[in-house]
Amino acid sequence: MEPVTHRVNMFRKSVNSEPSCIMPVYQKEAEASTRTGRLTDRSHRQSYCILAPLVSRLIRTQNEARYWQCTAAPQSTSCHWQLQEECLELSYGGLVMHFDYVWLRDHCRSASCYNSKTNQRNLDTSHVELNICPANTRVDDENLFLTWPDGHVTKYNLSWLAQNSYEGLKQSAMQPRIIWNSDIYANAKVSPANWDKFMTCDDELKKFLRNFLLYGIAFVEGVPPTVEATETVTQRVSLIRETMYGKMWNFTSDFSRGDTAYTKLALDRHTDTSYFQEPCGIQVFHCLKHEGTGGRTLLVDGFYSADQVLQKTPDNFELLARVPIKHEYIENVSDHRNHMIGIGPVLNVYPWNNEVYMIRYNNYDRAVINTIPHDDVNRWYVAHRQLTTELRKPENELWVKLKPGKVLFIDNWRVLHGRESFTGLRQLCGCYLTRDDVLNTARSLGLQA
Ligand SMILES: C[N+](C)(C)CCCC[C@H](N)C(=O)O
Numbered sequence: 001m002e003p004v005t006h007r008v009n010m011f012r013k014s015v016n017s018e019p020s021c022i023m024p025v026y027q028k029e030a031e032a033s034t035r036t037g038r039l040t041d042r043s044h045r046q047s048y049c050i051l052a053p054l055v056s057r058l059i060r061t062q063n064e065a066r067y068w069q070c071t072a073a074p075q076s077t078s079c080h081w082q083l084q085e086e087c088l089e090l091s092y093g094g095l096v097m098h099f100d101y102v103w104l105r106d107h108c109r110s111a112s113c114y115n116s117k118t119n120q121r122n123l124d125t126s127h128v129e130l131n132i133c134p135a136n137t138r139v140d141d142e143n144l145f146l147t148w149p150d151g152h153v154t155k156y157n158l159s160w161l162a163q164n165s166y167e168g169l170k171q172s173a174m175q176p177r178i179i180w181n182s183d184i185y186a187n188a189k190v191s192p193a194n195w196d197k198f199m200t201c202d203d204e205l206k207k208f209l210r211n212f213l214l215y216g217i218a219f220v221e222g223v224p225p226t227v228e229a230t231e232t233v234t235q236r237v238s239l240i241r242e243t244m245y246g247k248m249w250n251f252t253s254d255f256s257r258g259d260t261a262y263t264k265l266a267l268d269r270h271t272d273t274s275y276f277q278e279p280c281g282i283q284v285f286h287c288l289k290h291e292g293t294g295g296r297t298l299l300v301d302g303f304y305s306a307d308q309v310l311q312k313t314p315d316n317f318e319l320l321a322r323v324p325i326k327h328e329y330i331e332n333v334s335d336h337r338n339h340m341i342g343i344g345p346v347l348n349v350y351p352w353n354n355e356v357y358m359i360r361y362n363n364y365d366r367a368v369i370n371t372i373p374h375d376d377v378n379r380w381y382v383a384h385r386q387l388t389t390e391l392r393k394p395e396n397e398l399w400v401k402l403k404p405g406k407v408l409f410i411d412n413w414r415v416l417h418g419r420e421s422f423t424g425l426r427q428l429c430g431c432y433l434t435r436d437d438v439l440n441t442a443r444s445l446g447l448q449a
């Protein structure tokens, strides 16, 4: 039960710790074993119930998102904890979790440490002794009680601890998702939301957002083909993110702006506003008119391709996730003078589980590379080439023809878009949305986002 690394770590803190924390290892081990808690048969069952939310979350995550195949099913239903020199160790369902004592003191939810009306911390963390150890511990069926050296008592619900552990987070997805190629998306037969229902019924909005979160794209159909109705439909979801392109935009191939988007040329797959420090979270497209040929929209799940790179060549994935590059937008036409620079890696990942949360991919807007030391440059191009190869595989492409009435929401941190060249008059309107507010709406409807 006691991992060797922890025995080793026991000495680390001793250097600066208070006398009460320093003890020879034999005494330590004796102490540790007396402080080990095991639930009785009766409470075994209870602890399973207490901790059930964590377990079901892990299982659901595993079933819902192909990305998280590695999630382990719980092997045991017993709950077991141990107070070690450095931390509290809690085992449950095959998961061993560790809670540092400073962390435990910092996360005290007593009335004096935490304002549960505002969900804000009252405790001034800078006053917590960094070598703090509990002076006393007690456990009942559901809770752990720690008494700190100054006499303050903290009560932790064991299930709360289990749900807030690093190890639990590491095993679950921050954002459960289904990564797709064109077959997977087609077979999922995701139905579009309908304008009337979408505007009035929260369940319809929730269904729409669930699909959007899972696939990174979602459609609303039956929307009146006007800029105003497009604005109305987006405001049902979130706030609009105003940029130098305006709030709502409605553009044709008139080259009114210094960018290829304002031509009839084909555009290869890309994410927009890669040249912002925070690229726009969501892009909305509504084609109000097209009298001509071509002009289909291309959609590619960037997370699927990134996952292919991770599976096939982890070193390439690591380079794309670690090395920052620049994107730049320099516009110099009549009234429009803009210079934007965004710096960041192609793949933005959470370091604890390598989950990709944002892809920045725009070969048109990629700036001069001077952020990579010369001996990494070639390897970076190799990695970038592999990602490009994955993104360009025909089986990963979803082609749709946007028509008046059909509004497309694209997760611009995940799904790349492009377009076929076209002829004739084509009018596309839309906007960007602030990501935080989209996720806020989703959470307010009970979705994990
Ligand atoms: C959507 N709207 C036409 C307003 C802007 C287009 C921006 C195009 C730019 N190259 C980018 O990829 O960010």
Ligand SMILES: O=C(O)CCC(=O)C(=O)O
Binding pocket: 261, 267, 272, 296, 297, 417, 418, 419, 428
């Ligand atoms: O014209 C289109 O379909 C999309 C152009 C584009 O990439 C954009 O506006 O961001």
Ligand SMILES: [Fe+2]
Binding pocket: 261, 270, 271, 272, 417
């Ligand atoms: Fe674009």
